[in-house]
Amino acid sequence: MHLAKGNVFSFWLGVLFAIVLFVLISRARKGMKIPPLYKVPGLDALDEAIGRCTEMGRPVHFSPGIGSVDNAQTLAALSILGYVARQCAKYDTDLIATNRITVVYPIAEEIVKQAYIEEGKPDAFKPENVRFISEDQFAYASGVTGIMYREKPAANILIGAFWAESLIFAEVGATAGAIQISGTANTHQIPFFVAACDYALIGEEIFAASAYLTKDPVLMGSLVAQDWGKMLAAVLIIIGAVLQTFKITALKDLMGK
Amino acid sequence: MKKEVPIVMGFILGISIIAGVFVTGVPWLTTWKNLLDEWFLVVQAWAVAVGVVNLTQIHSRRVSQKREGWFYSVWLMICMFGMIVFGVFIAKSPQNEGWRWMYNQLIAPMNATVYSTLVFYIGAAAYRAFRVRNLEATVLLVAAVILMLGRVPLGKVLLGGTWIEKTADWILNVPNSAGMRGIQLGATLGAIATALRILVGIERGHLGGTGE
Numbered sequence: 001m002h003l004a005k006g007n008v009f010s011f012w013l014g015v016l017f018a019i020v021l022f023v024l025i026s027r028a029r030k031g032m033k034i035p036p037l038y039k040v041p042g043l044d045a046l047d048e049a050i051g052r053c054t055e056m057g058r059p060v061h062f063s064p065g066i067g068s069v070d071n072a073q074t075l076a077a078l079s080i081l082g083y084v085a086r087q088c089a090k091y092d093t094d095l096i097a098t099n100r101i102t103v104v105y106p107i108a109e110e111i112v113k114q115a116y117i118e119e120g121k122p123d124a125f126k127p128e129n130v131r132f133i134s135e136d137q138f139a140y141a142s143g144v145t146g147i148m149y150r151e152k153p154a155a156n157i158l159i160g161a162f163w164a165e166s167l168i169f170a171e172v173g174a175t176a177g178a179i180q181i182s183g184t185a186n187t188h189q190i191p192f193f194v195a196a197c198d199y200a201l202i203g204e205e206i207f208a209a210s211a212y213l214t215k216d217p218v219l220m221g222s223l224v225a226q227d228w229g230k231m232l233a234a235v236l237i238i239i240g241a242v243l244q245t246f247k248i249t250a251l252k253d254l255m256g257k
Numbered sequence: 258m259k260k261e262v263p264i265v266m267g268f269i270l271g272i273s274i275i276a277g278v279f280v281t282g283v284p285w286l287t288t289w290k291n292l293l294d295e296w297f298l299v300v301q302a303w304a305v306a307v308g309v310v311n312l313t314q315i316h317s318r319r320v321s322q323k324r325e326g327w328f329y330s331v332w333l334m335i336c337m338f339g340m341i342v343f344g345v346f347i348a349k350s351p352q353n354e355g356w357r358w359m360y361n362q363l364i365a366p367m368n369a370t371v372y373s374t375l376v377f378y379i380g381a382a383a384y385r386a387f388r389v390r391n392l393e394a395t396v397l398l399v400a401a402v403i404l405m406l407g408r409v410p411l412g413k414v415l416l417g418g419t420w421i422e423k424t425a426d427w428i429l430n431v432p433n434s435a436g437m438r439g440i441q442l443g444a445t446l447g448a449i450a451t452a453l454r455i456l457v458g459i460e461r462g463h464l465g466g467t468g469e
Contacts, residue, residue: 187441195383195385
């Protein structure tokens with residue numbers, strides 16, 4: 001038994017990151033002081049968007065992207081869906097959750113149903129509002145376009161893994177007059193969301209959402225580990241750049257093992 | 258139990274997959290990982306049936322209640338069940354000529370049509386994003402104009418020389434790449450942290466409810 005060639009460095013780096021993460025989570029459980037999080041306007045705007053829908057008597061549209069359950073972005077999006085569903089249940093606002101992946105659809109339905117139960121309004125849950133549209137990327141895009149034009153949601157929340165359909169969703173939402181909150185870690189789609197949406201969550205912000213929204217100190221402890229990870233990566237980048245400048249390949253060789 | 262069982266299963270299966278990726282030389286681990294991959298495919302295939310049931314329920318309700326645009330729902334069900342019946346009982350193979358014709362002549366052009374509408378959406382989004390309102394929008398506008406001119410032969414003809422092409426390449430390869438990689442780095446660490454939180458059951462949002 002041995003580690004696969006090319007994965008040795010990333011394995012040990014992953015182990016180190018996991019240890020730091022669990023140490024910080026355990027310290028957070030014991031009441032360690034967590035540094036305040038910077039404001040994420042996109043997440044703060046979720047309540048404003050749902051409130052707008054409540055006032056206008058129009059639904060909220062939520063898409064968890066087109067990634068499957070093996071994509072961390074989809075799982076982060078489903079956590080946010082839980083929060084949005086609870087707020088919608090609280091304020092008696094309809095939530096239309098559309099899905100492209102058939103494996104994601106029953107999970108999304110269960111999350112929305114559970115949110116209505118937790119808010120004490122199981123009868124207000126409408127199963128027909130959690131919809132599977134199509135496994136085909138552009139058929140899904142067409143389906144969402146139709147919903148945006150026909151049912152005119154006042155808020156369009158697009159968080160998860162998006163590809164070429166991202167701009168179709170965002171532009172159709174803008175045309176329908178919806179307040180738009182989007183987020184993805186797919187770097188090529190971020191410019192589309194930034195250009196077309198009112199609020200855009202960039203990259204790691206979607207993974208911080210559950211901690212940010214729940215204010216759970218244990219989850220927030222894991223965000224500190226992420227920041228430490230970024231600092232370590234920055235240090236490695238600087239050292240690597242300096243060493244490469246002097247043609248010293250020790251670090252490069254180590255990372256390639 | 259409703260939450261504990263999925264968490265324990267998620268932990269065991271998640272660790273198996275991670276071990277299968279990083280560790281070699283353990284035949285049973287490779288076999289186990291391949292088996293899990295096959296199970297995932299089977300679950301995915303069965304989940305399509307769940308999707309078909311959902312579509313049928315929603316659209317048959319629209320038809321029975323004669324809601325606005327109900328005839329589109331009829332058309333959707335004709336197409337969906339038509340493809341299913343043809344594929345399962347007549348074609349029986351993705352290599353079947355009729356099946357391939359339906360894909361190549363119907364589905365592929367429709368996909369291409371929707372994809373091509375992106376050009377209009379890009380135009381509309383660019384108009385809004387590039388309006389000169391502040392310093393950031395101005396930088397975006399200038400960078401976009403240089404990139405567009407540097408990427409088409411017309412730019413070189415109009416401006417002469419290759420400086421526009423080189424400037425476009427520099428914008429793309431230096432500041433743009435640096436920004437993209439910074440975002441990717443943060444997102445990757447975020448994804449790893451999310452995966453670890455889910456593996457050990459700290460984050461349960463995807464299981465429904467608040468996790469209490």
